[in-house]
Amino acid sequence: MTRKRRPPTKADAVRVSAIAARNTDRVQAVLNRAVLLATDGERDKRLAERRCRACYYIPKGAIVGHGFTRWGCIYCDHTDEHHNTGVPRCCDACSDELNLCVECGGTLDMTHRQQLRRHLRAKR
Numbered sequence: 174m175t176r177k178r179r180p181p182t183k184a185d186a187v188r189v190s191a192i193a194a195r196n197t198d199r200v201q202a203v204l205n206r207a208v209l210l211a212t213d214g215e216r217d218k219r220l221a222e223r224r225c226r227a228c229y230y231i232p233k234g235a236i237v238g239h240g241f242t243r244w245g246c247i248y249c250d251h252t253d254e255h256h257n258t259g260v261p262r263c264c265d266a267c268s269d270e271l272n273l274c275v276e277c278g279g280t281l282d283m284t285h286r287q288q289l290r291r292h293l294r295a296k297r
């Protein structure tokens with residue numbers, strides 16, 4: 174089955190321009206974000222939020238539901254409520270003690286776990 178294409182209208186031209194403008198804005202936004210990621214341009218704000226570069230600068234595109242959600246830290250027995258369904262994985266105390274990202278539970282500086290392993294070995 175073939176589609177019959179109607180001749181383009183002025184409205185089509187306006188739509189094409191609007192889509193192109195939106196795409197230009199999206200590309201520029203990603204490039205701006207990439208520069209921030211590469212330079213860690215919002216380091217102080219990122220560390221104040223206790224998030225690693227990946228979690229802070231790279232949008233996950235996840236759909237977050239509204240409504241308080243119960244969550245538990247993956248490293249200790251701390252449980253809490255979060256204001257939406259995008260719950261943290263690590264509590265503030267574990268983040269402070271072990272330099273972990275609250276969002277993903279990895280290290281804040283995205284280095285490997287030598288420091289954490291030493292810490293856990295010392296706790297035993």
Ligand SMILES: [Zn+2]
Binds near residue numbers: 247263
């Ligand atoms: Zn914890």
Ligand SMILES: [Zn+2]
Binds near residue numbers: 225227275276278
């Ligand atoms: Zn993270």
